[in-house]
Amino acid sequence: MHAAIAGAGIMGRLLAWRLLRAGWRVSLFDRDPPEGGGAAAYTAAGMLAPWAEVESAEEAIHRLGLRALALWPELLAELGTDGDFHQRGSLVVAHAGDRADYRRFASLLAARLPGAEHCRALDGAALAALEPALAERFGEALHLPGEAWLDPLVVMSALARALRASGAVWRRAEVSRVGVGFVEAGGIRYGCDWAFDCRGLGARGEVPGLRGVRGEVIRLHAPEVELCHMVRLMHPRYRLYVVPRRGRDFVIGATQIESDDPGPITVRSALELLSALYSLHPGFAEARVTATAANCRPAFADNLPRLLAVPGLLRINGLFRHGFLLAPALAEAALARIAGAASRCEALFFEEVPA
Template sequence: MSDASDIRHSNCHSLRIGIAGAGLLGRLLAWKLLLLGHRVSLFDRGSRAGELSAARVAASMLAPYSEVASAERQVFDWGLMALTWWPAQIALLAQQTGQDIHYGVDGSIVVAHDLDKSSLRHFEQCLQAKIPDRADGVERIDRERLRRLEPELAEHYSSALYLVDEGYLDNSALLVALEMAITQLGGQWFEYSEVLELSPGRIVLSGGEQSFDWVVDSRGLGAKSQLPGLRGVRGEVLWVHAPEVNFKRPVRLMHPRYKLYISPRPGNCYVIGATEIESESMQPVTVRSTLELMSALYSVHSGFAEATLLHAFAHCRPAMPDNLPIVNCESGLLTVNGLYRHGYLLSPQLVEKALAMFTEQTENSVAV
C-alpha cells in the first residue's frame, strides 16, 4: 500500500469543494479532486457504505456492444473508453489502498435457446446496423469455440455470439475501495445528511447551510427538483452463490420478453438481472421478478438449481428524457447526472468530461 501523499498532485490553488451525493459519480469525482489537491466534503443521505446508492444495485458490466443495440451510438463510443479506463483506475486504487477489485475485460457471451434463436439473430442484426464499422467485435461462434471460452455453456448451446470488447467489475469492492481512498486523502464524510437545496458555492442541509468554492451535484434522483425531466427507472438484481457454476465472463440470455444477464464475482458468486421498469418505486424485489429471473437462470445452467440466494436488491436509476447523461458546469456549480442503466459503462466519460470542464473554469478564474 502506498501513502496517499505519494500519488496526490500538488495544487497551489486548492479549493474547498462540497459534493452532494456519494454514489458512483460522487465518489469518483471526490477521489479525483482530492488527488488534484483540493479539499473535499461529501454529503449523502445514507452512510459511507452506500446502502442507498443505485451504484450498489448493478451488475456493473462494461458492455458497449450489448447496450448499443437499444441505445444511441454515443453509448457505444463513450462506453469503449471504460474498457481501458477502469483497469487503470483499479490499479491506482489498489496502489493507494491495497484493496483488490476483481474485474475482467475478456469479452462476454450471448446465447439463446433454440426456440429463441430469432431473438439472437435480431440482436446481431441490430449491432450490424448500429456499429457497422465495429462489426469485427461481434463473433458468431460454434460449439467448439464456445467450449474453449466457456466450457460449461457448450454443454447446452451449439452456437453463440462472442462480444470481444466487453467486461465487468466488482462494484461492491470498488465502492469500498473508493471510500477508503477518499478517507485516506483527507476527504470529509457527512453521512445521513439530507441536501435540501444547493446552488453555486452553497449546500443547504436540514441543520443549516455550508459554503464552498465549488459545489458538485451528483445526487441522482435527489436532484429531481433542479433537473426538469429527470426520472427514475427501476432495476432489480439478485446475488447468488453457485458452487457448481464456473463462468469467467458475463453471459446474456436472449429472450422475447427480457434479456437476462449474469455477471461473475469472486468465489462462484453471480449478479443476475434483467428488469427495467418505468417506475420510481423503491419497494423490495417482487416475487414475480424473482421467479422469472430464477427460472431463466436455471435454463442457462442447471448448476444454478443448487445456488444460494444471497441478496435481492431493487433501486431506481436516474435517467434524462433521452436516456443520455449530462454534465453542466457554471461558475461554482458542477452537475453530473442521468447515467440511467449505463452507470459503470459511461461514468468514465462523464467523470473525465466533468473534470475537464471544472479545470477549464477554475484556470480561467485564476487567470482573470
Template sequence: MRVLIKGAGVAGLTAAFELASRGAAVTVVEIGPSLGGNASWFAGGMLAPWCERESAEQPVLDLGRDAADWWEAATPGQVTRAGTLVVAAPRDAGELERFASRAGGHRRVDEDEIALLEPDLAGRFRRGLLFPDEAHLDPRQAMAALHDRLAAIGVEFRFGVDARQVSGFDRRIDCTGMAALDDQLRGVRGEMLILHTPDVSLSRPVRLLHPRFPLYVVPRTGHRFMVGATMIESQSTGPVTARSMIELLSAACALHPAFGEAGIIETGASVRPAFPDNLPRVEAHGGTVVVNGLYRHGFLLAPAMARLAAEIVFSHDKPEELAHETHRQRQSA
C-alpha cells in the same frame, strides 16, 4: 479550489477522483450513514459498451469505451477483462441475429468455442457472440476500493450529513440521482438477485437473449452470481416482486439448470435516474455542476461524466450542455 460533492454513489466517487487528481480539495457529503445502499450498490458492474449499443444510442458506446481502462487505473485489481458472451436458445436464433445487427465489437462463436470459453455451458447453446474487449467488476468492491484510495489522497468523507448544512466551498457537484428532484428525470426500477451455487462456474458475464425476458448473469467471487435484467418504469423502491423473482429464476435456469438449486443470498431493487432520451447530462448552474441521468449505465459512463464535470469546474466559463453533445463536438473537432 475547494469542491463539495453531494452523493457518494458511483457518480460522486468518480467525480471526486477526477477533481482530486487535478489538485482540488474535495469533500464528499452523503446523507446516508455509510457507503452503499444506493442505486450503484445494486448495479451489475458490466463495462460493456458494445453490448449496450444494441439498445442504447451511439454516445453510450463513445463515452463508455474507455471505462475499463479508467477503473483499472483508479482501482487496480478490480477489473476483469474477459469479455462478454451473448447466447440464445436455438428457437431464439432470430434474437441473436437482431442483437448482432445492432451491436458491433463482436465475433461469432459456435458450440465448440462456447464450450471452450465457458465449459459449464458446453452443449447448451449452438451459437453465440463474443465481445472480447468488454470487462466487468464487482460494484461494491470497486466502490470500496475507490473510497479507500480517495481517503488516502486526502478526500474528506462526511456520512449522515445533509449538504444543505455545509458551506464554504468554491464549487459544488450534485451527484444525488433521483434525490436531485429534477422534473425531467424519471425513475427506472431495476431488480436483481444474488445466487450462490458451487455447481456453476462462469468466467465472464453471460447474456441470455429471449424475446420477452432477456437475462444477464455476472460472476462474483465465491461462486456467487448477480442475476438481473428488469427495467420497469417505476419509482417504487419496494422489494423485488414475485413476478420478477419467477422470471429471473426461470431465465437463470434456462441458462443452466443448476441455478434451480442455487441459494438466494440476496435480492434487491433500486431506482435509476433517467432523462427522456436515456442519456446522461453534465450541466452547470452557477457554482453548481450537476451530473445525472446515468440510467442503467452507471459504472460504464460515470468516468466520462466525471471528466466532463472536472473540466467544467476548472474552466472559467459556465457551460450548460448535454454530455453527449460535448463529446460529439470534440470528436468532430
C-alpha cells in the same frame, strides 16, 4: 479550490477522487454513511458492456463507455484494489425458439458498429472451447471479447477508504439544496468554489425531467456452475444477464421497469429471472439465493446522461443503467470543463443552464 459534492454514489465518489488528485479540497455530503446505503450503485451488477448496450443505447454511450473502460484499470490501481475487475468478454446466447431475437441483436450490432473484431460468431465447437458450461444447451453464441465487469461493492468501499485517506471530509446529512458555490445540508449552508450535484434520483426536486427506472437483481452461490464470461440470454419478453463473482457467486439481472418504486423484488420478477437462469445451465437448480435487491436508476427521458453546468455549479445526472460504465469518463469530462478545456463529451451531454 474547494469542492462540495452532494451525493456520494459512484458518480460523487469518483468525481471526489479525481478532484483530490487534482489538488482540490473536497467535502462530500450524503445521507448515508460511507460503508453502505441506498445508492443505486450498491444494486448495480457492475457490467462494463459498451458493445452489448448499443442494442438499446445511443452510439455516444458506446464511445464514452470505451473511454471509461480504458480508464478503469488505472483508476483501480490508484485506489489500491483489483475491484474484482475482469476484461474477459461477454457471450450472448439464445434458445432455439428465440433465435429471431438473437439474430436481430447480431444484425443491429453489426449495423451500428461495423467491424468483425469486437463481435465474433462462435459455432458449437468454438463455444465449447471458450465456455464449456454453455455448450450443452447452446449450439452457437456471439462473443464480445472487449467487455468487462467489476464488483460495485468492492469499488465503492475502495473509494470510501481512498477518499478518507486522502483527506476528503464526509458530512452525513440530508442535502436540501445545491446552488452556485454552496450546498445546503442539515439546515446549514456550506460555501465552496464549485458545488457538484451528484445525488442521482435524490436531485429530482432541483433537476427537472429526472425519473426512476426500477431494476431488480438476484445474488446467488452456485458451486456447480463455472462461468468465465458474462452471459446474456436473449429472450423476447425478458432479458437475462449473469455476471460472475469470486468463489462461484453470481449476480443475475436485471429487470427494467418504468417505476420509481425501490421496494423489494416482486414474485413475478424473481420467477422470470430465475426460470430464465435455470434454462441457461442445470447446475443453477441447486444454487443458493444469497440476496435480492431492487433500486431505481436515475434517468432522463432519452436515457442519456447530462452535465448541467453554470460557473460554480455542475450537476451530473441521468446515468441510467450506465453508472459504472460511464462515471470515469464523465468525471474526466467534468474536470476538463471546470478547467475550461474541451472535453470528449462536450457537444452531446453538456448543457449550459441558468443558475
